[in-house]
Structure formats: C-alpha cells, structure tokens
Amino acid sequence: MKSFARNLYQQQNGQRYFSVALKKKVEHSIQEKQKVLNHFKKEHGNAKLGDVTVGQVIGGMRSMPGLLYETSKLHHLDGITYRGKDLYQVKEQSPKAPGGSEPLPEAALWLLLTGEFPSQSELQEFQTELFNRGQIPAEIEKLIKSFPKTMHPMTQLSMGVLACQPLSKFAKAYHDGIHKSKYWDPTFEDALDVCARVSRIAAIIFHNCYGDNNKIPTADPALDYGANFAKQLGFNDKTFWELMRLYIVIHADHEGGNVSAHATHLVGSTLADPYLSFSAGMNGLAGPLHGLANQECLKFLLDLQDKLGKTWTEDDIRQYVKDTLASGKVVPGYGHAVLRKTDPRFMCELNFADQFISKDDNLVNLVKACYRVIPNVLEATGKVSNPWPNVDAGSGALLMHYGLNQFDYYTVLFGVSRAFGVMAAQVWSRGLGLPIERPNSFTLEHLIKKVEHDHHIHHGHGHHGHK
Numbered sequence: 001m002k003s004f005a006r007n008l009y010q011q012q013n014g015q016r017y018f019s020v021a022l023k024k025k026v027e028h029s030i031q032e033k034q035k036v037l038n039h040f041k042k043e044h045g046n047a048k049l050g051d052v053t054v055g056q057v058i059g060g061m062r063s064m065p066g067l068l069y070e071t072s073k074l075h076h077l078d079g080i081t082y083r084g085k086d087l088y089q090v091k092e093q094s095p096k097a098p099g100g101s102e103p104l105p106e107a108a109l110w111l112l113l114t115g116e117f118p119s120q121s122e123l124q125e126f127q128t129e130l131f132n133r134g135q136i137p138a139e140i141e142k143l144i145k146s147f148p149k150t151m152h153p154m155t156q157l158s159m160g161v162l163a164c165q166p167l168s169k170f171a172k173a174y175h176d177g178i179h180k181s182k183y184w185d186p187t188f189e190d191a192l193d194v195c196a197r198v199s200r201i202a203a204i205i206f207h208n209c210y211g212d213n214n215k216i217p218t219a220d221p222a223l224d225y226g227a228n229f230a231k232q233l234g235f236n237d238k239t240f241w242e243l244m245r246l247y248i249v250i251h252a253d254h255e256g257g258n259v260s261a262h263a264t265h266l267v268g269s270t271l272a273d274p275y276l277s278f279s280a281g282m283n284g285l286a287g288p289l290h291g292l293a294n295q296e297c298l299k300f301l302l303d304l305q306d307k308l309g310k311t312w313t314e315d316d317i318r319q320y321v322k323d324t325l326a327s328g329k330v331v332p333g334y335g336h337a338v339l340r341k342t343d344p345r346f347m348c349e350l351n352f353a354d355q356f357i358s359k360d361d362n363l364v365n366l367v368k369a370c371y372r373v374i375p376n377v378l379e380a381t382g383k384v385s386n387p388w389p390n391v392d393a394g395s396g397a398l399l400m401h402y403g404l405n406q407f408d409y410y411t412v413l414f415g416v417s418r419a420f421g422v423m424a425a426q427v428w429s430r431g432l433g434l435p436i437e438r439p440n441s442f443t444l445e446h447l448i449k450k451v452e453h454d455h456h457i458h459h460g461h462g463h464h465g466h467k
C-alpha cells in the first residue's frame with residue numbers, strides 16, 4: 001500500500017474507503033491555523049475593524065465585518081477566490097476529467113478543505129471514496145421517493161438532507177461525549193458524506209418530479225462526481241458533463257456572509273450537525289433574492305421570448321425591463337449585495353457558451369443582449385448599487401441548451417454545489433473551535449434612544465461619568 005493509500009475500515013453502513021491523505025492534511029493545517037488564531041486573538045483581540053452604523057444595523061448588515069470563514073473570500077470587483085485562487089486560476093490549475101477542459105468538483109472540494117489541489121493519485125482515491133460515501137440506505141431513499149411530485153424541489157432537497165440526518169457521525173460522537181478538541185473529525189466525516197450524498201438526493205428529487213423514480217440511471221464508480229450526477233439525472237452528453245463540473249465548481253462557495261453559507265454557519269455554531277446545518281442553508285438558498293434567482297431568471301427570459309417571439313430587439317428588452325421595474329419587481333440575475341462589477345461566474349458561463357454552444361442559440365443570445373441592455377436601465381434608476389449580472393443570469397440558458405428545461409429544479413443544482421463550500425467551511429469552523437453566534441439586536445426605540453444619547457454626550461451636554 002502506498003503512503004496515501006486507502007485504509008479499509010468498518011463503519012455503521014458497511015465497508016468504506018477512508019482517505020488518510022486528505023484527513024491528515026486537514027488535521028495538520030487546522031492545528032497550524034489554530035496556533036495562529038490563538039496568538040492573534042490574544043495579541044489583537046481588541047483591534048478595531050471599523051465602526052458599525054445605524055444604516056448597517058437596519059440595512060441587512062451590509063459589509064459589516066462579522067464572521068471568520070476560511071474557505072473563500074469575495075472581492076467586490078474581482079469576485080470570489082477559493083483559498084486565494086480566482087475562478088480562472090481554479091479552472092486552469094484544477095485536475096480535469098480525461099480529455100476535459102473544466103475543473104472537477106472533487107478537486108475543488110479538496111482545495112477548499114486544504115488550500116491545495118490533489119495530486120492525480122490523491123484525486124482518484126478521493127473520487128472512489130466520494131462514490132462509496134454517496135450511498136443512501138434503502139429506507140431513506142424510499143422516504144425521499146415518497147415526497148409529492150408537486151412539492152418544490154428545494155423543499156424536497158432540504159427535507160432529503162434532513163432525512164439523512166440520523167446518519168450523522170457528529171451527532172453520534174457528541175452524544176457519546178467527544179472532547180471538544182476533536183469536533184472537527186466527525187464534522188469532516190459528515191461533511192464528505194453530505195457532499196457525496198447530496199447529488200444522489202438531488203437525482204432522486206429530479207426523478208420524483210419529472211420522471212419515474214424507480215428508474216434512476218445508476219452511477220458509475222469509474223466516473224467523476226460531476227459526470228455521475230449528470231448521468232443519474234439522465235444526461236449522457238459529454239459536454240453537459242463538462243457543464244455540470246464547471247457549474248458545481250463555480251457555485252460552490254462565496255465567502256461566509258451570503259445567506260446559504262451564513263445560515264449553515266449559524267446553525268452549525270450551536271453544534272447542530274452538518275446535516276441540520278446544511279439543510280438550514282438550503283432553506284435560505286431557496287429564496288428568490290438568493291439561489292432561487294436562477295429559476296426566476298430563466299422564467300424571466302422565457303416570458304420575454306413568449307411575449308416577443310424569437311425576434312426580440314434590444315429596444316424590446318429595454319421596455320420589458322422597465323415594465324418589470326414599474327410593476328415593483330426585481331430583475332432576477334442582476335445586482336449583488338457585495339459585487340460591484342460583472343460576476344466572474346457569469347463570465348465563466350459566457351465563456352463556456354462561446355466554446356461549446358452554437359452562435360444561433362436564441363436563448364443564449366438573449367442572455368448576451370440582456371447583458372448589453374439591462375445594466376444601463378438599472379443604473380438609470382439611481383438606486384441599484386450594482387447594475388451588473390450575477391451568476392444566476394447565465395446558468396439557466398446553458399442548462400436549457402442541453403435539455404434541462406425544468407427550471408424549478410435549477411436551485412437544487414446550486415444546492416448540490418453549495419454543499420462543497422459550506423461543508424468544507426464547517427470542518428474549519430469546528431476545527432478552529434468557533435463559538436456559538438449571538439450578535440446584539442435592538443428595537444427601533446432602543447436604537448433611537450442610543451443615537452440621541454450619544455449625540456447628547458458628543459455635544460458636551462452629558463455627564464462623562466466613565467472618563
């Protein structure tokens with residue numbers, strides 16, 4: 001056996017491979033980081049990161065510093081970096097499927113967990129391991145298959161993840177009295193299991209809703225994660241497999257403050273296990289201002305095509321967007337709470353379309369025309385902080401091109417991907433021993449009183465009791 005090689009051991013659900021290499025790397029880097037963190041906290045725990053304004057407290061805590069989150073960082077102009085690598089670097093440096101050009105989800109997960117890409121042999125080990133971890137006990141599959149066809153796929157995803165919660169190794173270890181310094185270990189186990197299982201849950205949901213859930217195509221142990229997911233959905237086009245790999249990689253993580261990551265992080269901070277935490281994150285992703293915007297965005301484009309046919313002009317789009325704004329709705333796929341430029345994830349989607357999709361795809365061309373028209377219209381409102389497209393503006397048109405036209409399913413794809421980021425982050429949160437989250441809240445009355453009081457003191461009328 002090679003040094004990184006698998007170590008076979010018995011677990012509650014039968015025999016599994018256990019990738020020693022990854023766990024050792026994670027353990028080592030957590031220990032190193034822990035030292036840095038302890039020292040930093042001791043030396044600089046009182047250093048100021050800025051002031052908090054009333055506007056931020058009322059306004060969704062926008063840009064307020066408040067979280068330690070290790071796996072990725074967002075820059076308002078350059079977009080997301082995974083462990084310091086932007087998405088172009090991720091795409092370039094990641095191992096690929098044989099003959100492929102897109103990054104592999106399992107390689108991105110390894111990167112998010114450790115800060116490095118796996119070697120070819122580590123990757124192969126890891127693929128096998130994730131494949132084996134992806135199995136779901138028959139009685140749980142049966143439960144997920146019993147969800148009604150009409151239930152929104154995101155509700156099914158959140159419930160499907162919860163249905164697997166009894167398998168949590170963290171919950172069991174906590175119950176058995178694990179020492180707090182070891183929390184990260186069963187969290188790591190659960191995190192990999194959640195990432196492995198979520199695509200199986202998602203495949204069942206797809207067939208629950210749109211097909212026959214007794215005839216789900218089987219996964220193939222020789223294939224990578226993205227290909228297997230696509231295959232289980234019923235897609236055998238190799239270019240679609242490439243799209244799925246890219247899709248999962250670019251949607252995986254977006255630092256800690258976005259709603260799905262933050263909800264996962266918040267719930268995890270109570271030591272609720274990774275299944276409970278991730279399910280909570282998925283409930284947040286299911287909101288139309290967050291992940292559900294990709295469903296909304298495709299609907300927006302199709303409604304526009306329905307109304308105007310395939311001979312729409314840029315003027316038609318402009319008018320359609322103005323009408324949307326006038327009716328008090330948002331334009332899905334545009335704007336962002338942090339980004340102030342075109343989302344690089346949207347550019348990755350356009351690049352994929354340019355490389356693989358014919359120039360006469362009307363829907364892809366509509367996405368591009370929207371990109372030329374919509375920012376000006378939004379800018380003209382004078383209130384939209386970021387008029388540029390986000391990741392959700394482009395993904396649906398690509399999926400449609402390959403025949404995945406069930407757009408109320410799109411956020412489930414996003415959810416599968418998001419598992420890779422937020423679960424990797426949870427391993428780190430437990431590894432660094434982060435405490436329960438509990439920020440301060442105010443009633444409006446308290447806020448008003450506090451501001452009046454501070455104003456009073458500032459103007460020299462108050463008693464300076466604590467000089």
Ligand SMILES: CC(=O)SCCNC(=O)CCNC(=O)[C@H](O)C(C)(C)COP(=O)(O)OP(=O)(O)OC[C@H]1O[C@@H](n2cnc3c(N)ncnc32)[C@H](O)[C@@H]1OP(=O)(O)O
Nearest residue numbers: 289290293330331332333334335336337383384385386390
């Ligand atoms: C994966 C992701 O989650 S990416 C985001 C996906 N969501 C969408 O695409 C939905 C459309 N976009 C939006 O609703 C917003 O831009 C958000 C939720 C993404 C960001 O929200 P905020 O940070 O509050 O945006 P911002 O500071 O620009 O908001 C100021 C005003 O502009 C409006 N605005 C922002 N974006 C848009 C838009 N795309 N269409 C219309 N109005 C918009 C806001 O609704 C707000 O209006 P109000 O003052 O009347 O309440």
Ligand SMILES: O=C([O-])CC(=O)C(=O)O
Nearest residue numbers: 253254257258259337338
């Ligand atoms: O960062 C955000 O607020 C939303 C977003 O784009 C994501 O979570 O991918």
